[in-house]
Amino acid sequence: MKRILASTMMVSLLLLTMLPASALAAKPIHVGIVDCYSGPASTYTNDVLDGFKLVVDEVNAKGGVLGRQITYTTRDSKFKVGLGLSAAKELIMKENVDILMGTINSGLALAISDLCKNEKIPFFATFAKSAKITGEMGHRYVFSMNENTAMIGKAAAHGLALKPFTTYWIAGDDYEYGHALADGVWNNLQQLKPGVELLGQSWWKVGEPDFTPYITSILAAKPDCVIIATGGRDCVPFLKAAKATGFNEKVPFYMHTATELSTLKPLGLNAPEKVIGTSNYHFHYPATGANKAFVAAFQKAYNRLPKVGALYGYTTAKLIINGYEKAGAVNTEKFIDSIEGMAIDSPVGNLTMRAFDHQMMFPMFMGTTAKVEGYDFLMPVDLVTIPGSDVIPSVEEITKARKQ
Amino acid sequence: MGCAANLNLAAFCQQILVGLSKTTILFIVSSGLSLVLGVLRIPNLAHGSLYMIGAFLTYSLALLFGGGGLGFWLALLLSPLCVALAGLLMERGLFRHLYEREHLMLLLFTFSFTLVFGDLVKLVWGSEYRSLPLPSFFQGSIETFGLPFPKYNLFLLAVGPLVAAGLWYLTNRTAIGKIARAAAVDREMVGAIGINVSLVFCAVFVIGCFLAGFGGALVAPTQNITQGMDHGIIMETFLIVIIGGLGNIWGALLGALIFGLTDAIGILLLPQYAIVFPYLAVIIVLTFRPNGLLKSTW
Numbered sequence: 001m002k003r004i005l006a007s008t009m010m011v012s013l014l015l016l017t018m019l020p021a022s023a024l025a026a027k028p029i030h031v032g033i034v035d036c037y038s039g040p041a042s043t044y045t046n047d048v049l050d051g052f053k054l055v056v057d058e059v060n061a062k063g064g065v066l067g068r069q070i071t072y073t074t075r076d077s078k079f080k081v082g083l084g085l086s087a088a089k090e091l092i093m094k095e096n097v098d099i100l101m102g103t104i105n106s107g108l109a110l111a112i113s114d115l116c117k118n119e120k121i122p123f124f125a126t127f128a129k130s131a132k133i134t135g136e137m138g139h140r141y142v143f144s145m146n147e148n149t150a151m152i153g154k155a156a157a158h159g160l161a162l163k164p165f166t167t168y169w170i171a172g173d174d175y176e177y178g179h180a181l182a183d184g185v186w187n188n189l190q191q192l193k194p195g196v197e198l199l200g201q202s203w204w205k206v207g208e209p210d211f212t213p214y215i216t217s218i219l220a221a222k223p224d225c226v227i228i229a230t231g232g233r234d235c236v237p238f239l240k241a242a243k244a245t246g247f248n249e250k251v252p253f254y255m256h257t258a259t260e261l262s263t264l265k266p267l268g269l270n271a272p273e274k275v276i277g278t279s280n281y282h283f284h285y286p287a288t289g290a291n292k293a294f295v296a297a298f299q300k301a302y303n304r305l306p307k308v309g310a311l312y313g314y315t316t317a318k319l320i321i322n323g324y325e326k327a328g329a330v331n332t333e334k335f336i337d338s339i340e341g342m343a344i345d346s347p348v349g350n351l352t353m354r355a356f357d358h359q360m361m362f363p364m365f366m367g368t369t370a371k372v373e374g375y376d377f378l379m380p381v382d383l384v385t386i387p388g389s390d391v392i393p394s395v396e397e398i399t400k401a402r403k404q
Numbered sequence: 405m406g407c408a409a410n411l412n413l414a415a416f417c418q419q420i421l422v423g424l425s426k427t428t429i430l431f432i433v434s435s436g437l438s439l440v441l442g443v444l445r446i447p448n449l450a451h452g453s454l455y456m457i458g459a460f461l462t463y464s465l466a467l468l469f470g471g472g473g474l475g476f477w478l479a480l481l482l483s484p485l486c487v488a489l490a491g492l493l494m495e496r497g498l499f500r501h502l503y504e505r506e507h508l509m510l511l512l513f514t515f516s517f518t519l520v521f522g523d524l525v526k527l528v529w530g531s532e533y534r535s536l537p538l539p540s541f542f543q544g545s546i547e548t549f550g551l552p553f554p555k556y557n558l559f560l561l562a563v564g565p566l567v568a569a570g571l572w573y574l575t576n577r578t579a580i581g582k583i584a585r586a587a588a589v590d591r592e593m594v595g596a597i598g599i600n601v602s603l604v605f606c607a608v609f610v611i612g613c614f615l616a617g618f619g620g621a622l623v624a625p626t627q628n629i630t631q632g633m634d635h636g637i638i639m640e641t642f643l644i645v646i647i648g649g650l651g652n653i654w655g656a657l658l659g660a661l662i663f664g665l666t667d668a669i670g671i672l673l674l675p676q677y678a679i680v681f682p683y684l685a686v687i688i689v690l691t692f693r694p695n696g697l698l699k700s701t702w
Contacts, residue, residue, distance in 0.1 A: 040630050042531040174679060202675035207636060209627045213422045213668040216551055217675060220415035236535055237628045244538065244554035244626070246545050270537040 028069040029330060031320070032091030034084050034112065035102035035126070037076040040233035043262050044309045045104050048126050049074065050302050051313025052101075055321065065324045070317075073097070077108055084108040085115065092119055098330065099124065101145075101316055104232070106130035106176055113142040122336060124319070126312045129231075130176060131184070134359040135393065136401040140336060143358040145316045146308075147280050147391070149177065152256050153184020154391040155278050155364035156227070159384070160185070160254060161192040165224035167199050171214060172229025174203040181256060182229040199223050208234060211241035219250060228255040235263045239271050248272035259367050259380035261307045271378040275369045278386075280362045281311040281348060285383050294347035311347060315360065318344045319353060351388070357398045361388030414549040415672060421548060423668025424661075425557035428564030429619050431660035434641035435571060435653050436615025442651020443588040443608045446499065447507060449514040451616050452638030453521035458487045458620025459629045460529050463536045466624075473539040480621050487617025488610045495609040500602060518634060525631055533630035542625070556626060563622065567615075571653055574611075584608050588651070640682075647689040649696030658697050662689065 033052075035045040056070045064070060073095050077084030084103060091097045092115070100116055101124035103109045109128030116123035117139045124143045125133050131150035133142060147155075170186060172178035182201075189196055199221050202214050218226055230238055235257055242248050257263050258277030283295050283305045294314065298306040323339035324330060341355035352361045367380030393401075437451045461483035469475030494517075502510060538556055545552035575581035583604050587594045595601045619637075627633070644663050648655025663682045670681025689697060 038526065038531050039632055040531075040533045040628065043533065171675075200675060202671065202678065205679050207632065209623065209633065209636060210426055212554060212557065212626075213419060213426065213671045214675070214678075216418055216422050216553075217415070217672045219551055220412065220418070220672070233533055233628055233630060236533065237626070240535065240626060241554075244543070244545060244556060245552045247552075250552070266533060266535040268535075268537060270535075270543075 026066075026068045027330075028071040029065060029099070029320075029324065030095065030097045031070065031072040031099045031101060032088070032095060032097035033072055033074045033102045034077050034087045034091065034100065034108070035074070036079040036084075036104055037074070038078050041079055041104045043266075044127060044232070044307070045102075047262075047307045047309030048102070048313040048316075050298070051306065051310035052317045053313075054297060054301055054310075055314055055317035059317075059321055065321050066328070066330065068330065070321070077103060077105065079105055079108075081105065081108045081111055085111045088112045088115055092121060097121070098332070099320060102126055103128055106133070109133055110137060113137065113139070116141045120332060122332060124316045126316055127309060129181075131180060131393070134357045135398055136404060138357050138398070138402065140358075143319075143339070143353065143360070145319075145360050146312050147362050147364060148359070149180035149184045150393045150397075151184075151362075151364065151388075151391040152181055152278060153186075154188050154393075155366065155386045156185045156254055156256065157188030157192055158386055158390065159276065159278070159366040160189055160225065160227075163225070163252075165252070166195055167197050167222075167224045169199050169201070169218050169221055169223040169226045170229065171202040171204070171218060171226060173206050173231060173234060175206055177231050178203065178229040181231070182227060185227050185229070185254070204230075204234075206234065209237065211238050212245060215241055215245045215247045219245070219247065223251060226251055226253040228253050228258075230255065231257065236266055239263065239267060239275065242275070243270060243272040248274050252276060254278075257308075259365075259369055261305060261377075262309070264369065264377050264379070265307075268377050269371065271369060273369050273371065273378065276366065277369065277380065278364050278366045279308055279380070280364060281306075281308040282365060282367075282380060282383070283307075284379070285365060285367075286348065286385070288347075288349070290345065290349075291347040315344065315346050315351060318346065319360075354392065356395050357393075359392060361392050363388050364391055415551065416669075418549040418551045418553065419668045419672045420665065421553060421561070422557065423665040424564070425560040426668065427660045427664030428560045428567075429623055430640060430644060430664055431564060431657050432567050432615055432622065433619035433637055434644040434648075434656040434660055435567070436612040436619070437641050438645045438648070438651055438653050438656040439571075439615070440609055440612035441645060442653070443584050444499070444503065444605050445507070445510075446503075446514065446609075447511050447642075448612070449511065449638060450494075450517035450521060451612070451641065452634035452636075453518045453525075454487050454491065454613050454616035455620040455637050456525060456631070456634040457490070457521060458483050458617030459624040459627070459633065460525060460534070460620075461486050461617070462621040462624035463534045463629050464529075466536055471537070473541060476539040476625070479624075483621045484614045484617035487620070488614035491610045491613025492606065494613075495606050499609065500606065503605070518638075522631060522634070531631060533628045536625045536629065538625045560622065567618075568657060575653065580604060580607055643683075643686050647686050647696055649698035650700040652696070652698045652700060655696055655698035655700075 060069050075087035099122050104127040106128040109125045126145045131148040134144040170182045254276040256278050258275045260279040323335050326338035327334040343352045364386045365383050367383035369378045370381040372379040440448050462479045465479035466475040469478045542556040545554045644659035648659030666681045666685040671678040
């Protein structure tokens with residue numbers, strides 16, 4: 001009997017030593033990611049995920065945060081609010097995630113934000129650009145990890161006010177993003193340069209396949225400059241039509257993300273030149289050591305150049321890691337307290353998460369498209385940096401928006 | 405604000421020209437849909453998917469043949485043929501067993517094809533969008549009415565009437581066209597005089613698929629080639645076929661003209677509300693002629 005007992009104990013001990021280390025280690029920090037991974041939006045969202053993975057893999061290899069690994073689970077929203085919201089609920093209820101992040105869809109970001117407010121789970125909005133996320137609908141548990149429509153509007157207005165244009169035409173996507181962006185640019189431009197005049201506006205449906213009739217109609221009005229408030233997948237066909245009609249040669253136009261790699265790469269050398277655009281990130285600018293190191297690491301891991309989404313994924317991962325380290329415990333309230341006002345290093349320099357509204361203060365880069373030797377796609381040139389502190393809405397503006 | 409600031413006669417004429425080039429694509433795709441609808445009585449929802457596949461194939465084939473002018477012409481010819489071949493397999497393998505089924509069943513059946521084709525495109529080409537550059541001889545624009553008009557749109561303006569003339573010849577001057585028209589009216593009688601109706605139906609379905617693929621091939625250099633491009637076109641072409649008269653090819657031409665021109669002129673006159681113009685035209689037509697402008701074959 002003694003021998004049986006002894007051998008059982010021996011076997012148990014042996015089995016215990018054979019157990020993987022992770023089974024005995026502390027519970028991992030689990031991040032749930034809901035985003036649109038099917039259709040044209042995936043051009044942007046895959047980079048967010050890859051940028052995030054790059055940082056997380058590196059930290060996990062070094063032993064993780066507070067002795068815990070960071071794990072993540074993704075769900076495809078297919079750009080549908082209902083589907084994405086159910087996925088977010090499932091990640092909270094069944095997967096017990098500590099943090100939620102993601103979504104390029106502003107409507108879905110606002111819905112998940114509301115859910116996270118009730119569930120008291122931090123939510124990092126990585127690509128949705130509605131200013132409402134941290135503006136009038138902001139709360140303790142939501143953070144915006146990219147520039148919003150108010151910031152784009154301010155940046156564009158700053159740049160356009162310096163140019164000699166007085167008559168404008170506005171054209172864009174007939175939905176939240178398009179109108180919010182156009183309002184943002186126009187309201188700020190009117191304040192900075194009171195003489196500007198709006199000749200007219202055109203609005204098209206999201207996914208409009210043919211922009212030629214819109215362009216010929218705008219050209220007939222002869223404005224000095226045109227503000228194009230179109231986003232995502234519509235940028236590419238718009239720029240194609242602009243090139244085919246010679247729009248860019250006849251009238252200067254501004255379009256947010258027109259100078260971004262996601263937009264310019266698919267067009268190759270057939271993109272129109274002299275288009276004015278803004279973006280948070282370019283792989284060649286700023287030409288700092290930090291950016292070069294990031295591009296090299298990204299290229300090594302994924303064999304392609306990082307687009308703007310990679311920066312959002314990278315900064316989100318960094319903020320999560322530094323936040324838990326500073327908090328010293330996996331505790332949501334302590335974590336939020338620690339990331340409020342936190343500054344992190346990034347490929348575009350030092351970035352601060354503003355404590356008041358949880359808006360990351362990204363700088364904006366404004367430039368124009370041009371052919372540059374050595375590249376088989378157009379590049380932004382004459383880039384100017386507009387600091388994050390210049391474009392972020394003021395605390396008074398946010399307070400006013402939240403009271404309304 | 406925004407109303408008619410850009411209105412003058414030259415701009416109006418220019419906009420009609422632009423609208424006509426858009427009409428070309430709408431007509432080519434909707435004539436294929438109308439043909440299948442009229443002769444085979446199949447409301448083929450997968451017609452838009454075939455258009456999308458035509459565009460993706462054009463992209464891949466043009467690059468395969470070097471991406472230059474020759475590649476473009478070869479792709480423009482071969483991709484609709486590949487789509488037609490897919491149509492042949494669909495018809496012989498499945499559709500020919502289903503002609504007697506209810507329309508609702510056929511509608512659901514073809515809808516399931518849109519899902520299958522959507523996933524197929526995702527499997528083969530991935531979820532990122534593609535962009536095919538215009539060959540060098542089509543790049544740039546010429547001046548018409550003092551405004552730029554893309555050279556490629558001129559090409560589209562030439563293709564539209566050619567396709568219309570070809571279809572007229574096919575349906576009115578060839579034996580297969582005449583038999584198809586007769587079979588659309590009375591299938592049993594055509595069969596009774598010894599004609600293989602099944603083969604005629606197959607040929608019509610393949611031609612319909614070819615037209616969908618050809619439409620996709622023609623838009624490939626001007627648009628984003630992406631998943632989801634089937635949704636927009638199928639809705640527009642169904643509306644065109646409905647206002648033209650179900651199954652009537654000339655109705656499809658008339659419907660495409662109304663749709664394309666109201667869209668272009670709406671953009672010029674009231675650019676802020678341009679989206680509603682083609683749909684407003686559909687409502688007006690159906691209010692006064694609920695069965696469409698021309699004789700419906702249904």
